[in-house]
Every structure is written in C-alpha cells, then in structure tokens.
Amino acid sequence: MVDPPARPDLLVVARILEALTVSDRRLKRTQLQMAAGINYTQLERYLNLLEARGLVVVSKTKPAGTYVDLTSAGYSAFVFLRKSIEEILGSDL
Amino acid sequence: MNRGIPLVFVMNQGWNPSVVGGSAPLPPPPPPPPPPPEWDSGTLFREAKALSDSLLSSLEESRVAGIRLAGMVLLALGIEFVILGFFDGGWIGFLSFPLFGLAVIAVSLVYLILPSPVRAFVRRWPWNRWFENPDRKLPLGVSGALRELLRGREAYARMSKELSGRQAAVAIWTLMVVLVGAIAASLLFDKLPFWVALPLVPIVAGVTAASAVFGILRSSPQTQRLSLGPLEVRLANLNRRLYFLEQEFWHRF
Numbered sequence: 001m002v003d004p005p006a007r008p009d010l011l012v013v014a015r016i017l018e019a020l021t022v023s024d025r026r027l028k029r030t031q032l033q034m035a036a037g038i039n040y041t042q043l044e045r046y047l048n049l050l051e052a053r054g055l056v057v058v059s060k061t062k063p064a065g066t067y068v069d070l071t072s073a074g075y076s077a078f079v080f081l082r083k084s085i086e087e088i089l090g091s092d093l
Numbered sequence: 094m095n096r097g098i099p100l101v102f103v104m105n106q107g108w109n110p111s112v113v114g115g116s117a118p119l120p121p122p123p124p125p126p127p128p129p130p131e132w133d134s135g136t137l138f139r140e141a142k143a144l145s146d147s148l149l150s151s152l153e154e155s156r157v158a159g160i161r162l163a164g165m166v167l168l169a170l171g172i173e174f175v176i177l178g179f180f181d182g183g184w185i186g187f188l189s190f191p192l193f194g195l196a197v198i199a200v201s202l203v204y205l206i207l208p209s210p211v212r213a214f215v216r217r218w219p220w221n222r223w224f225e226n227p228d229r230k231l232p233l234g235v236s237g238a239l240r241e242l243l244r245g246r247e248a249y250a251r252m253s254k255e256l257s258g259r260q261a262a263v264a265i266w267t268l269m270v271v272l273v274g275a276i277a278a279s280l281l282f283d284k285l286p287f288w289v290a291l292p293l294v295p296i297v298a299g300v301t302a303a304s305a306v307f308g309i310l311r312s313s314p315q316t317q318r319l320s321l322g323p324l325e326v327r328l329a330n331l332n333r334r335l336y337f338l339e340q341e342f343w344h345r346f
Contacts, residue, residue, distance in 0.1 A: 010339050011243060014236040022234070053346055077346040082137070082235045084338045088242060089140045091334065 002041060004049035010081075012038060012046055017070065017078040020056065025070035029058075032068050050074065141238035145245045148331070151324040152248055169303075170266065171195065173273040176297065177280060246335050249328040274298070 019035035020027055027035065033043045047068065050056045055074035060066045070078075175195065278297050281290040 008343075010342060011236060011239055013342075014239050018234055018236045055346060073346065077342070078235065080342065080345065081239065081338075084341070085137060085141065085235060085238050085242065088331070088334045088338070089137070089144060089238070091330075 002044040002048060004052065005042075005045045008046065008049055012036070012042065013050065014078075014081055016043075016046055016050065017055070017074055017081070020068065020070040021075065021078050025075065027068055029066040029068055138234060138237035138241065141241035144331075145241040148245045148324065148328055149248055152252055152328075155252075155324065169270050170273060173270065173277045173297065176277040177273065242331065242335055245328060245331045249332045252325070252328065 015036040015038065016032065019032055023031070023035065029043070029047075033040060036043065038046070047056060047058055051058055053073075054071060055077055057069045057071055058066060059069065274297055278294050281293050281297065284290075285293070
C-alpha cells in the first residue's frame with residue numbers, strides 16, 4: 001500500500017480525472033497510467049488519495065485486471081476544475 | 094381516507110400511475126443526458142496558452158531591459174576606467190585600466206546594440222526550455238490549460254527572485270560608478286592644467302551622477318515594481334486565482 005502524496009499536485013489530479021472522463025469514466029490501470037502520462041508509483045499514490053476522497057473506485061478482478069472508475073463526485077470535481085479554469089481565463093487578467 | 098393512486102405495471106414503462114383508467118396521457122420521456130463536451134477540443138488549452146505566452150513574453154522583455162540597464166552601467170564604468178588608465182602614472186595602470194574598461198564597454202555594447210543574442214541567451218533559461226522542445230506531448234483540454242496557467246505562476250515566483258537579484262546588482266554597480274567617477278575627476282584635476290580639466294570634469298561628473306541617480310532609482314524595490322507595472326499585476330492576479338482554485342478544490346473534494 002503506497003501512501004498518498006503529502007502535497008498533492010492538482011495538475012496530476014486533473015490529468016487522471018480528465019483521462020477517465022474522456023474514456024467513458026472507466027479505464028484499466030495501465031491505460032490510465034499511459035493516458036495521464038505519469039509513472040506507476042505516482043499513479044498508485046494518487047489513486048489512493050482519490051479513492052479515499054471518493055473521486056474514483058479501484059476494482060480488482062482476477063481475469064480482467066484492475067479497473068479504475070470515475071465516480072459522480074469525481075466527475076463533479078473535473079467539471080469544477082474546468083469551470084474554474086474557464087472563469088480564470090474569462091476574468092480580467 | 095386517501096388511498097393514493099394505484100400503480101399499474103405497463104410493459105416497457107414500469108410502474109406508472111398515470112395510465113390508470115387508460116385515459117391520462119403518458120409524460121414525455123426525459124431528455125437524454127447531454128453528450129459529453131469536447132474535452133479534448135483544445136479551445137481551453139489554446140486560450141490558456143495564449144495567456145501564458147503573453148505573460149512570459151512580457152517578462153522576457155522586462156528581463157532584456159534589465160540586461161540593457163546593466164550594460165549602460167557597465168559602459169559608464171568602462172569610460173571612467175579608461176580615463177583613470179590614461180591619467181594614472183604607472184604602466185600597469187595605464188594598460189590595465191583601459192583594457193578592462195574597453196572590455197566592459199565591448200560587453201555592454203553587445204547587450205546594447207545586439208538584441209538577438211541577448212534574447213537567445215534569455216530563452217535558454219529553464220522555464221522557457223521545455224517550450225522550445227517540439228517533440229513534447231502537450232496534453233490538451235483541462236489539464237493542458239491548467240498546466241499553462243501553472244507555468245504563468247512559476248514565472249511569477251521566479252520573477253520575484255529575479256527582481257531581488259537585479260536590485261542588488263544595480264545597487265553595487267552604481268556604487269562602483271560613483272567611486273570610480275570621483276577618482277577619475279580628482280585625477281583630471283591633478284594631471285591636467287586647470288583650464289583643460291575644467292570642461293572635462295562636468296562630463297565625468299554628469300555620467301557619474303546620471304548613472305548614480307538612474308541606478309538608485311532602478312534599484313529601489315518600488316521602482317522595480319513600477320517598471321514591471323501591469324505585468325506584475327497580471328501575474329499576481331493569476332497566482333492568487335490559482336491559489337484559491339487549489340484551496341477550493343481540496344476543500345470541496
């Protein structure tokens with residue numbers, strides 16, 4: 001069991017959430033790692049963090065492997081990120 | 094006693110109270126959920142990238158202006174060293190001061206006259222390095238946009254450090270210009286006839302005073318902030334908004 005990151009990087013979280021969102025909210029762990037562009041250990045840490053916060057569900061099945069599902073809370077988190085970025089870009093910077 | 098509406102099971106419609114008696118119309122089916130938006134369309138990313146690029150290019154211009162300022166101070170110092178060399182007694186002083194002064198002038202002229210090598214030099218700074226790599230895989234969409242915005246925040250952090258360093262450098266160089274200028278003026282009076290030295294002294298004094306005033310003004314923290322002006326305000330706003338975004342995200346989720 002890998003400990004979650006002490007100071008999580010929002011960019012890594014955004015990558016994971018976005019990869020799951022564009023892939024119908026379900027990916028194998030390896031596919032997610034490739035899509036998010038992060039290494040295995042880092043992915044483990046962040047999955048532990050996101051699962052503890054209820055943003056993803058990691059399910060291990062014997063023949064098929066490990067799947068990661070985006071929960072509705074996870075989808076809401078992604079929508080929140082997108083809206084926040086839109087607000088920043090739309091603001092008077 | 095209200096027994097409520099009896100439920101009737103209708104094939105393909107489940108338990109539906111509205112069909113009791115067969116006369117009530119069926120409610121319209123709920124609209125299908127909207128299709129997922131085009132997350133990877135790149136629009137958000139392009140907007141963020143344009144913002145980040147604009148901030149970084151303004152920062153680069155400010156940095157080049159700082160290097161030119163350093164060149165001007167070095168130029169004044171070099172002129173003074175040349176004067177010192179010509180009027181100093183020994184051969185070592187005569188040769189070393191002008192050579193050093195000319196070298197300083199040459200370096201400053203490179204900064205002053207040729208902007209392209211300066212820009213090439215500046216572009217090699219670490220936070221611009223990845224930007225020149227054409228092989229990198231840019232994630233588009235939300236995470237790509239977020240990365241672009243974070244790049245602006247990183248530039249803000251580096252700019253703050255750079256301003257402190259620039260203030261210290263300009264202050265030290267200004268002090269040197271004043272000291273060497275004073276020595277050069279006294280040497281002019283010592284080595285030349287009074288009526289020859291008199292018209293030359295205002296020139297040296299003028300260069301020294303202008304350098305000192307300019308250097309002191311530029312080295313003050315407030316002037317440094319003002320010289321960046323709207324750029325710093327924009328970077329600070331971006332920094333603040335990203336900070337609140339992160340705080341809000343971890344608070345909510």
